[in-house]
Amino acid sequence: MDVLGNTPAPTTAIDVCMDDGFALNSGLRVTGAGVLLLGGEAFKWRPWISEGRPAGTIGSGATGDDGKGVKSPGGKLQNKKGQWHVDDHVWGVLDLAWPKPDLLILGTGRTILPLSPETRRRISDLGVRVEVQDTRNAAAQFNLLATERGVQQVAAALVPIGWREGR
Template sequence: MAAATCVRFLLQSPTRGFIFSPRAVAASSSPFLSRAHRLGPGDDEIYERTRVSIMQKEPDSGVMIHSYSSRGFNIDGNKVLGPCAVLPPAILQWKVGGYEDITEESVSLFHMLEPKIEILVIGTGARLERIKPSVLALLRSKGIAVEVQDTPNACATFNFLTSERRLAAAGLIPPPVSTALEVTHE
């Protein structure tokens, strides 16, 4: 009713006579411009159901880390012993003993890849450890974002990034045996 009153006001102006605005005429004649009207199958010209056709299935989402232990990792069914470098096309042994051994030379394989990776996730073991600032500066100068985390969180972050189809790589050090959650049977 407010729309009809507004239309009458626009169409009858006391000073100029009748004003025929295309917008006012369309608003008075079209029930579809009302907020209360919902489209239904009876509104054939405007109503149409959305259809989705899958032309081709997406390829595999990439490498996924399924589990880790103090000895290594299970990556897509492949058991990898010790530290490893997970790259978009391959899984390699990474020759580092601990986070202290991560140097400019040990990360050189990550910035020599083609196509260039967007982000490198580094897992430092059971705890988050500091990486040498020169290593981080080198990777950032090559245009690679770096995320340093403890290994359990680094595995989860890497899986998330690859599921989003990001060009990510990971350098992972297995966490040592933990006695914090030891279960004893009596």
């Protein structure tokens, strides 16, 4: 019995997890970046970019031009302990959102990585619970919960499955 059979999926539901991005139910394709799904909106999301560093894409190894013609090194999402750690500025849109979602589903790429205590504390300080999964399972859980509970209650931050550390 499918109790959600007549309930339409949200337009921000993930249809396909690609190596370098995502295809959403609305027909939107986000490539060369991750995606932050919040309040029924989709935002291009590059958590591997440090503040003050020019943006790059996954296809170019997440490198950016520093303005002097020198390519910046690839981005990092892990600390020395192998924990998923990002700068506080990557949560800017989530910080501005009102009302805040109850749950953030974080997809860390091809595999599950534990959150660093600092990153977990930052998300918690925003008043949001976080659940960490690999990106494919995180997308599936977001689709289910966003359909069931609504896009105002559930958010997702997803790193593409093709992300490789230090590329």
